[in-house]
Amino acid sequence: MEHRTSRQHVVDMCRTMLERGYLKATEGNVSVRVPSHDCYAVTPSNYDYDRMRAEDISLVGFDGKPLPGSGSGLPPSIECGMHANIYRERPDVNAIVHTHQPYASALAFLRREIPALTDEQVRFLGRKVAIIPYAPSGTSFLAGKVQKKVASGDNAFIIANHGIIALGTDPDRAVFNMALLEKVSLAYLLALTTEAGKVYTIPDAIREIAFTKLRKDEKRIAAQITAAVEPLRVPTDESLPSVAEAARRAVAGTGSAPTTVPAPTVAVPAPTVAAPVPAEAVPGAADSKPGLAAVVAAATDLGSAAGDDPAAAPSATPAEGAAASVTTNDKTAADDVPQPIGAESAALGYAITTYPDVDDTMRRLKALVAQPVRGLRHDAMHDVLNYFETKCRASKEITDRAKLRIPGGVQHNLAFNYPFPLAIDRAEGAYLTDRDGNTYIDFLQAGGPTLLGSNYAPVNERVAEVIKASGPVTGLFHEYELKLAEIINRYMPHIEMYRSLGSGTEAVMAAVRGARAFTGKNVVIKVGGAYHGWSDTMVYGLRVPGTYRMNAKGIPFGATNSTREAFPHDLGLLKRKLIENRLRGGTAAVIVEPVGPESGTRPVPYDYNAKVRELCDEFGALLIFDEVVTGFRLGLGGASGYFGVTPDLTVLGKAVSGGYPMAGGVGGRADVMAVFGSGLDGKNGSHVQVGGTLSANPLSCAAGYFAIEEMARTNAPVLAGRAGDRLTRGLQRIVDKYGLPYVVYNQGSIVHLECSGVMLLDMRHPVKLLKENKPRKRLMEEMSAAYAAHGIITLAGSRMYTSMADTDEVIDDALARFDQVFALVEGV
Incomplete structure (x- = not known):
């Protein structure tokens, strides 16, 4: 087939979304599957989209290892593990968009999934837009949570306190789904702000009909893509090339490569995220289709998106931030293996x-x-x-x-x-x-x-200061009640609220x-x-x-x-x-x-x-x-x-x-913890x-706060x-x-x-x-x-x-x- 490189697809997608306000500076990341190969093209980490060229795009194998000679020496996105997990889990997906667009991100902060509101939404995005539980950016924890959720067959997801993921059978569809998600998010947020604050979903029967149509279309398109990709052959007088060489030939469209190739004979630099399980054969990606910008404009025209590049932004904790530079072959819970984390666990x-x-x-x-x-x-x-x-x-x-x-x-x-x-x-x-x-x-x-x-003396000394000021107990609110709850939430984000007790x-x-x-x-x-x-x-x-x-x-x-x-x-x-x-x-x-x-x-x-x-x-x-x-x-x-x-x-x-x-x-969870509300409020x-x-007394809460602070330090x-x-x-x-x-x-x-x-x-x-x-x-x-x-x-x-x-x-x-x-x- 005529092969516009997968790397050029990525650049085209980024420029279109940049022009329409869905991307800004270096935020988010985009990838496209390389046809007939267990690898994908992905944006580099913390690199301005305005300056991005096809040669800057990295090629990364499904094993998480960047292929030599790609990406102008730039490190790939820290979310490589997430992209690889999606491609392995969903053979029908050939392009992925991850952005921090404002309206969908607002729902991410609310951790509010979007139910089936319209036929169009279900027809392209799936039964609902589910929330993926929070995990630090760039970690195998997040990659595992994403893999588990995308198995539903839906094409759009909101990542708690982070952003969104939109999937497509080709680059156009991924961008279209991203734009449609933003349009639906805006409408949903507006509906929630009304006096009634209630939304009505489409009937379940209609939802299932639309979703069935979506899955049939995806299978049809995937079959067309597979049929359109010519088998890659190696001349009989030429030895089998390495994975890296095969990928370079496929991307450049200048030569042939075998359907099955041996492992690289040259050491490949380790990825910046946990390496996923070995990939299985998957169908290739489609040609780029015309009218990419028109597809986006037809979906919706919203203003500039705000957000920060996850690679540049500080992590939830200093320890979590180290995860991006950890090399490990261990796996996550989603991989169902007994030794999951290894060196990454120490870094976190x-x-x-x-x-x-x-x-x-x-x-x-x-x-x-x-x-x-x-x-x-x-x-x-x-x-x-x-x-x-x-x-x-x-x-x-x-x-x-x-x-x-x-x-x-x-x-x-x-x-x-x-x-x-x-x-x-x-x-x-x-x-x-x-x-x-x-x-x-x-x-x-x-x-x-x-x-x-x-x-431990450093904690004892700080606790002694608190006792000297307030005594061990007051019976009223004390600042260390809040400080303890906040520091627990800092390191355990799922503990949105905390009630101190005696044992x-x-x-x-x-x-x-x-x-x-x-x-x-x-x-x-x-x-x-x-x-x-x-x-x-x-x-x-x-x-x-x-x-x-x-x-x-x-x-x-x-x-x-x-x-x-x-x-x-x-x-x-x-x-x-x-x-x-x-x-x-x-x-x-x-x-x-x-x-x-x-x-x-x-x-x-x-x-x-x-x-x-x-x-x-x-x-x-x-x-x-x-x-x-x-x-x-x-x-x-x-x-x-x-x-x-x-x-x-x-x-x-x-x-x-x-x-x-x-x-x-x-x-x-805050909604569950609400049952523990206290006070004489009727x-x-x-x-x-x-x-x-004696629950939540200053002595215990201060000791907990300073102890956790010292554990982190x-x-x-x-x-x-x-x-x-x-x-x-x-x-x-x-x-x-x-x-x-x-x-x-x-x-x-x-x-x-x-x-x-x-x-x-x-x-x-x-x-x-x-x-x-x-x-x-x-x-x-x-x-x-x-x-x-x-x-x-x-x-x-x-x-x-x-x-x-x-x-x-x-x-x-x-x-x-x-x-x-x-x-x-x-x-x-």
């Missing part, structure tokens, strides 16, 4: 560099549970107990006194109790010191909140109550074995899946009547419960720990949360993320940011106040009842995650060295060391549970005591939290101590 402020292989981890855990317990030799255990008797006498004396006034002698479920509790007098950085002066490496970190290390348990109670009030439904589904605090509703299937009310002593049956349990990993069972609930009034919410029950003790696959999100959307249930442990510990964006999944409500605790008391709160009938005399989540990686690798070497069946894995700074596997028992094997629960729990206690006797404090001998204070020297010291303990195991 995330602690997990490699997500654990869940299938392999579960296989090893099941193998551990299948064999008899293997603990310390009797003589070694005698020495451990002797340490406590001789070196910890002051702790024993004071905790024996405590038994007279405190039930059980301790107040904390995480307290070390075997053979008796240790009384801690000092905590600093990576260390704890007990009443007897013994020093320990602190891998408990108070159960997770002290990500900066214990007793993670209170926050879960509020989230469940709010979900029920918002949806008008009662049933809440949790994952068996997960811990969501100790409220009546959530003490159900606690720690051991399938135990239902086994731990619910003192809780009336009515309190758990609307709580359901699904086994970990079993999405089929979760869906069945959602179906059952739909027949009984529906499901208010599904609540999950994003890394798996009990902080990842039963780890879930990387794509698990995304699939739960889809099920919640399908059945009209809210998704609640319990991020009491993962919030800020996995990264500044929490588990939601790492997994690229947006919950409706998020529960925070622990790290949200930097280890200070009253750490808890619930946040999320509207309590429309609000759920939550409160607390120091990159604490990433540093703690690196410490977790180093600890995990070292522990695995020691386990292998002694041939032990123990299982080691980590999710960033959450490190799991399973020696007994007691947490892996469940009610699907009740005889084994009843028979082995006690001996396996006893082994966990004994290992915990052995670690302490060698100078290491863990959480129940099976979990460790690392912090920014855990330097390489601290980790290596700990590993030497673990080596000493494992050398004492039976059979070594």
Whole structure:
């Protein structure tokens, strides 16, 4: 065919949109698929459209790698990952326009999708113009969210707080769809401003007829394009050219190239976005059609669009801005792979560099549970107990006194109790010191909140200033209530509003109550074995899946009547419960720990949360993320940011106040959070009842604000995650060295060391549970005591939290101590 280059198509599109006011300066980006090749032509990053020439346009493969010799040496758009994902997902799409045009952008700020308003709209754009959830520009998170949405077959989308995407079977159609979207956006905005503020959509039947016509036209055009593209052949006396050479010939129209070509033999510079999955064969792009400017003018004539180039604009956070320069071959949630983010996660402020292989981890855990317990030799255990008797006498004396006034002698479920509790007098950085002066490496970190290390001076000093000025509590509004909510929103944009409460348990109670009030439904589904605090509703299937009310002593049956349990990993069972609930009034919410029950003790696959999100959307249930442990510990964006999944409500605790008391709160979508409105305004009938005399006190809110500020300044989540990686690798070497069946894995700074596997028992094997629960729990206690006797404090001998204070020297010291303990195991 006559081949006007795909690069010239891009230039023509840009100039037309520039003339008509849809583009300005360097904003947005445009691409066109190269016919019969797994690559596309795309605008360069931060380059003025007025000066753009065909030779400035970059050619980028579907693997995300720029092809050598294209683009005048200019870097391609930072949104290459987004464009590649669209072309892979939609073979019918041959041109993409991404702009920040004003009227559609206004809807992006409102996060308001456009329903089916006119036949013309549906005929060209699709059933509706959906909102793509927010993600930072130029990241694989955004590319993954876009890919998921464009699978609907629609041709126009609004990206929350960003701009729009218009797709077309050819360059003309993409530009036409972009202009039509702006016209519809303007009309919709005007309708919303009327006194009625209500719009009426076209009948569903008409909408479906128009949409069917759209899909038929797209298939017809795609078939015509494919038929029009001549097969590219290589003379028999010529060796097969590289991908880059084949693309150059196709674009220039000066030679032939094979239909299938080998990988480049020359190293190609890495892209500035996460590389997507390998592409499949797709049909080529159409010739440029005449009358491009006329098509645009016919759609609408609006004034200049305003906006900034995403490459030049500051990112949502300093960490997010680094994503554009990260090289990685890892993939996003949309790619359904177990190791999704890799190096990019560190650049974005995330602690997990490699997500654990869940299938392999579960296989090893099941193998551990299948064999008899293997603990310390009797003589070694005698020495451990002797340490406590001789070196910890002051702790024993004071905790024996405590038994007279405190039930059980301790107040904390995480307290070390075997053979008796240790009384801690000092905590600093990576260390704890007990009443007897013994020093320990602190891998408990108070159960997770002290990500900066214990007793972190820069936060303490700032909090002291606040207490000096206002005291710890006033009972009235204080500026740090707002500052804390704002800084949480800065790093977790999906938390549009935030209500501070007294603990993670209170926050879960509020989230469940709010979900029920918002949806008008009662049933809440949790994952068996997960811990969501100790409220009546959530003490159900606690720690051991399938135990239902086994731990619910003192809780009336009515309190758990609307709580359901699904086994970990079993999405089929979760869906069945959602179906059952739909027949009984529906499901208010599904609540999950994003890394798996009990902080990842039963780890879930990387794509698990995304699939739960889809099920919640399908059945009209809210998704609640319990991020009491993962919030800020996995990264500044929490588990939601790492997994690229947006919950409706998020529960925070622990790290949200930097280890200070009253750490808890619930946040999320503004419309859902509206049910938590407070104050004596006479509207309590429309609000759920939550409160607390000490909730949102100046001390806790200031501590949270300054702690998060320090986490961002120091990159604490990433540093703690690196410490977790180093600890995990070292522990695995020691386990292998002694041939032990123990299982080691980590999710960033959450490190799991399973020696007994007691947490892996469940009610699907009740005889084994009843028979082995006690001996396996006893082994966990004994290992915990052995670690302490060698100078290491863990959480129940099976979990460790690392912090920014855990330097390489601290980790290596700990590993030497673990080596000493494992050398004492039976059979070594």
